[in-house]
Amino acid sequence: MAMAPSLLQRRLIVVTGKGGVGKTTIAGAVGLLAASQGRRTLILDGSGASSRLRELFGADSHPDEDRPGEPAALAERLWSMSIEPDGALLEWMQELAGRAPARLLATKSSFQYFAAAAPGAKELVTMVKIFRLAGESSPYDLVVLDAPATGHALAMLDSPQTFASIARVGPVAAQAEAVRSMLTDPDRTGYLAVAQAGEMSVTETLELRAALAERIGVELSTVIVNATMHRRFTGEEMSRIESLRGQGPLSAQVRIGHAAAAAAQAAHERTRFQHGQLKRLRQAGLTVLQVPFLFQADLDLPALTRIAERLDGHI
Template sequence: MAFSIESATMESTKPLTSTTSTGASFVELSAALAPWPENKLRAGPAITNAIPHTMRLFAPTLNGLSFFMEPHHFFTAQRVLIVAGKGGVGKSTLATSLAYLSARSGMRTLLVSLDAPSTPIPPHDLLEQITVSPGRALADYLATKGLGLLSRQLAKSGIMELVATTAPGLDDLLVLGRIKAFEQELRADVIIVDGPAAGHALDLVRAPAQLKRAIGNGPISSQADEVIAMFADGTRCKVMLVTTPAITPVTETCEAAEELRDQAGVALAPIVVNKYEVLVPTIDTTSLSPNSRDALQYLAQRGVAQTDALGVLSDSLELPQLVTKRHRLTGEELVVALAEDLEEAIKAMP
C-alpha cells in the first residue's frame, strides 16, 4: 500500500513571515496559492502505470460504502510496538505521538524510552512514560529473583550500568526482558517503545539469540527464549520503521525492513513517512516576481524528489505507509499535530 492524493478545497492559508531559500516571502506565495486546492494524504495501494510512481485516491468500497480502520484496531493488532528509524527522521517525536494517540483513543498506554526523554509529552490520564536503561532493567530482574539486597548494593556502589554491559548483547537483552515483562504484566493495553536507530534495530532483535548461543543454558538463556518468543509472535510485538520522503533514508529503511523481516523474522507494522511536504500545484507564474518563481520551482522539484523516493519505498516494500506532514511546530503542539496526521492516515487504511 502506498499513499495517494485527494484534492480538497483549501479553507484558509495562514501567511508566514519567513522567506524561502530563494528569497521569496511565504506571504507572497500564500497569496498566489490561496485559490488553489490543498493536497491531502490518504492511504491507498501503490499504483503502477505509464508515469512512474504516480499516486491516486483509493477508498475501498463495498456496495457503495467505505470501510476504514479505527485507531483502536490498529493499536491492538499487537501489544508492543517498537519504533525505529534513522537519526533525524523524527523517530522519538513519532513514538510520542503514537503513544498520545493510543491513549486518546481510550487505551491504557505505556511509552517506554531507552534514553532520557527529549520530547515533551502532552498529559493524559491513560498515558504513562518510563525510561528503561540496562542498569535499571538489571535491578528489576534481580529484585524479581529475590536478590533485592544485591541489587541495592550494586546500585549504591554506582556500578549497576557497568555490570549490565559486561557481556556483548547483555544490555539489549536486559532492556528487552523488561519490555517483555511489561507486556506480560498487562499494566497497559498498548506499549510503545521509542527504540533504536534503524541500523541498530537488527542488532537489538538479534541480541537474545546471539547471547543464548554464547552462554548456553541458565536463567539468562531462559530470558532470551522468552524474548525470542515475543519477537516471533506478530500479535505480541512488531517493529515500526520511520523514514522521511528522501532517497537516502528511504533506501536505509528498505534495507532495515528486509533484514528485520527476512533475517530476524520480526513482524513489521506500517511504515511512517514523516516530514512530508504538501505538493505545490501548478500555477501561472508570469505575474510573480523572479524570487517567487524560483521558490515555486524549488518546491516543485522537491515534490518530484519526494514522489520518486516514495515510489522506491512502495516498489521495494509491500507495507502500508502512514504519511505525516512537516509541521512548523515544536514541543507538545508538534506531538498533537502528528497524532492527528497519524489518526487520519490510520483511518484511511483499508
C-alpha cells in the same frame, strides 16, 4: 492464514528509524491515537526522549514526574517512561540472586563488567523489562517503544539470539526465549519504521527492513514517511502570489513573478523527487503512510493530534 491484527491491537509497537527523522514525534502520535481508542498506553523511551515527549504534550510542568524509571502522565490513558538500564539490571538481579547480592552486584563497574563479559546482556535485561511491561499482567494494554536509532535498536531486538549463544539453559535462557517469542509473534508485536522522503533515508529503511528480517526474523510492514511536502501550492497561496504581481513598479512585478515561478518550480521538483522516493518503498512491498511537514516552530499537542488523525484507520 489468519491476518495479523492491526498495530494498535497488539501489545508492543516498536518505532524504529534513523536519528532525527521524527521517531519520538510519531511514537507520541501513535500513543495518543491508541489512548484515544481506549487503550491504556505506555510510551517507553529508549533514547532519552522523555522530556521531549512531555514537552510535546505540554505536560512539562510537573517536576516531580521527572523520575527516570517512573511513569509520567501525558494525557488520558497515556503515560511515558524512560528505560533505565541500571535500574532494570538491579531489578533483574534481585529476582535471580536475591536482594543482598543484587545490591552488591549492581554497581556501575560490575554492570560494565557484566555487560562486557556477556555480549547482549545489557540489551537483554532492557528487553526483559519491556517484555514485562507489554505482557499479560501489565497495567498497560499497549507499549509503544520509542527505540534508539537503528544500530542500537537492532542490538536490543536481537539480544535474545545473541545471548542464546552464551546461555542455552537456565532462567536467563528462559527469559531470552520468552522475549524472542514475543518479538517474533505478529499477534503481539508490530514494527513501524519512520523515514523521511530522501534517498539516503529510504535506502536505510530498506536496509532496516532486511536486517529485521534476517537478524530478528520479523517483518516490517509499515513505514511512516515523515515531514513530506505538499504536492502543490494551495489555491490560497497561488492567489497570494498572483496578487503580488499587481503591485509596485513593473520591474519589481517582473522580478516577483520570476521569483514566485522559481519557488513554485523548486517546490514542484522537490515533491516530485519525494514522490519517487515513496515509490521506492511501495515497490518494495511496504505500506507507506505520509505525515506532512507541519509548519510551526515547536510541535505541540494540537500538532500531535493532527498526526494521530492522519494515522487513524491505517495502523
